[in-house]
Amino acid sequence: MNFIQTRGCDENSPKSVTFSEAILSPIASFGGLYVPEELPELGESFLTKHLSSSYKELAFDMLEHFDIDIERGVIKDALDLYDKFDDPKNPVPVVKVKENLYISELYHGPTRAFKDMALQPFGIVLSSIAQKRGENYLILAATSGDTGPAALETFKNRANVQVACLYPEGGTSDVQRLQMVTEDAKNLKVIGINGVFDDAQNALKRLLASVEFKKALKEKNILLSAANSVNFGRIIFQIIYHIHSYLELVRQSAITMGEKVYLNVPSGNFGNALGAYYAWKMGLPVEKIIISSNENNVLTKLIKTGKYDLRDSHVVNTTSPAMDILKSSNVERILYDMFGYKRTKELMQSLEESSFYELTSEELAYLQKSFDADFCNGDEGKKYIKETFYKNSYLMDPHTATCMKSYETCSRDGIKTIAYSTAEWTKFSPVIANALTGEIDGEDLKALVSISKEANLKIPDMIKELFTKEIVQNTVIEKEDIEKEILKFL
Numbered sequence: 001m002n003f004i005q006t007r008g009c010d011e012n013s014p015k016s017v018t019f020s021e022a023i024l025s026p027i028a029s030f031g032g033l034y035v036p037e038e039l040p041e042l043g044e045s046f047l048t049k050h051l052s053s054s055y056k057e058l059a060f061d062m063l064e065h066f067d068i069d070i071e072r073g074v075i076k077d078a079l080d081l082y083d084k085f086d087d088p089k090n091p092v093p094v095v096k097v098k099e100n101l102y103i104s105e106l107y108h109g110p111t112r113a114f115k116d117m118a119l120q121p122f123g124i125v126l127s128s129i130a131q132k133r134g135e136n137y138l139i140l141a142a143t144s145g146d147t148g149p150a151a152l153e154t155f156k157n158r159a160n161v162q163v164a165c166l167y168p169e170g171g172t173s174d175v176q177r178l179q180m181v182t183e184d185a186k187n188l189k190v191i192g193i194n195g196v197f198d199d200a201q202n203a204l205k206r207l208l209a210s211v212e213f214k215k216a217l218k219e220k221n222i223l224l225s226a227a228n229s230v231n232f233g234r235i236i237f238q239i240i241y242h243i244h245s246y247l248e249l250v251r252q253s254a255i256t257m258g259e260k261v262y263l264n265v266p267s268g269n270f271g272n273a274l275g276a277y278y279a280w281k282m283g284l285p286v287e288k289i290i291i292s293s294n295e296n297n298v299l300t301k302l303i304k305t306g307k308y309d310l311r312d313s314h315v316v317n318t319t320s321p322a323m324d325i326l327k328s329s330n331v332e333r334i335l336y337d338m339f340g341y342k343r344t345k346e347l348m349q350s351l352e353e354s355s356f357y358e359l360t361s362e363e364l365a366y367l368q369k370s371f372d373a374d375f376c377n378g379d380e381g382k383k384y385i386k387e388t389f390y391k392n393s394y395l396m397d398p399h400t401a402t403c404m405k406s407y408e409t410c411s412r413d414g415i416k417t418i419a420y421s422t423a424e425w426t427k428f429s430p431v432i433a434n435a436l437t438g439e440i441d442g443e444d445l446k447a448l449v450s451i452s453k454e455a456n457l458k459i460p461d462m463i464k465e466l467f468t469k470e471i472v473q474n475t476v477i478e479k480e481d482i483e484k485e486i487l488k489f490l
């Protein structure tokens with residue numbers, strides 16, 4: 001399978017590239033992204049065949065259908081990393097929360113967030129290609145809190161790769177920050193910036209497209225790639241868990257094979273939602289994909305009105321910081337899939353130049369056939385956390401809680417919903433403690449202890465240890481200095 005470009009192809013680049021090429025150099029012509037030439041069709045026979053498969057077997061077979069240029073042995077090694085998850089037999093438990101609502105828990109990996117689902121295997125795949133080619137890569141990561149820890153964890157001490165991870169200082173939870181700033185390995189650099197996530201992601205995209213920056217790296221014998229979901233190497237692993245979650249519902253006799261479900265996805269950069277959309281296009285029976293947001297609700301507005309409007313918007317800090325994003329990367333891949341490369345280029349250029357685009361009414365109607373959306377503010381989120389815990393005995397984090405509102409407003413009765421839990425409660429303890437007990441102290445460790453007592457849950461060792469680990473990554477800079485700081489590290 002080869003990969004093509006969302007904004008068309010300039011005269012300097014080939015019409016299509018291999019998977020390896022797409023992940024090693026993820027930004028395509030005109031600032032676009034890579035997408036598969038066509039998606040494999042899986043169909044009901046694939047689903048039925050995998051009813052009794054393990055997560056790894058399902059993943060392996062799905063990747064076989066993509067027919068990518070990665071050796072099977074490498075893929076097997078990459079998927080073996082799911083053995084490090086809480087339950088190697090089932091890395092993604094799907095739990096019934098109430099009638100018609102199931103939560104797919106994507107956070108049972110080493111950094112307690114859904115990013116491990118893709119970044120764990122992606123780390124092996126990318127480092128293996130680099131080694132095979134005898135090349136060295138700088139991997140950029142921009143994070144609003146979850147991608148950073150997962151990228152650092154997966155690439156730590158791996159051969160032929162170095163990571164520069166950019167996070168907004170003050171824009172993540174304390175546990176997320178500690179996960180990054182205590183990471184001690186020669187090949188990792190963590191850089192806090194005085195700005196918001198979008199500043200970090202803008203810098204990442206600018207550097208990926210910068211001839212001068214790439215030339216400066218070349219002089220050090222280094223090439224450039226990225227760990228974010230702009231990289232299709234992330235997305236390919238983010239399709240699998242949607243299929244797995246559906247099969248779990250069949251296994252639990254919650255649905256019969258072929259029955260349609262809602263997939264309700266807390267969304268920031270839209271990688272998780274794109275994975276759901278691709279799974280649907282590949283044959284998963286889906287009624288609609290519901291996009292859940294916090295107060296940074298550009299995606300809700302896009303899906304409700306057809307307008308992507310950043311003209312008067314600025315990122316607000318919320319209780320679900322990993323979704324504090326306005327420029328959502330993967331919407332572009334949806335635009336491409338629905339409206340083709342010419343229109344995608346036009347819309348994306350308009351967003352870049354005028355901070356605005358508007359879909360036609362036909363385009364909007366088409367988008368709404370696949371997607372619905374709602375957003376949930378912090379107080380509503382805390383109300384859902386409290387209610388779901390005391391009424392349904394289920395503890396959720398503030399990102400997952402955003403799904404509860406859209407579950408109420410966007411789903412029709414009688415159709416089951418799979419909502420995705422993107423992070424463990426341990427990463428956002430002050431918000432959750434406040435929701436459950438009203439305590440407003442704000443200190444993570446104290447809040448972790450009080451939640452663990454209230455909910456009778458163990459604090460995982462890797463979270464507890466963060467509070468006594470040495471802080472080894474101390475760099476916080478202005479966003480204008482990012483390039484200089486990265487070059488200093490190499």
Ligand SMILES: N[C@@H](CCOP(=O)(O)O)C(=O)O
Nearest residue numbers: 143144145146147228229269
């Ligand atoms: N929500 C993310 C932001 C980056 O998203 P990605 O899926 O493109 O890596 C985070 O928590 O860092």
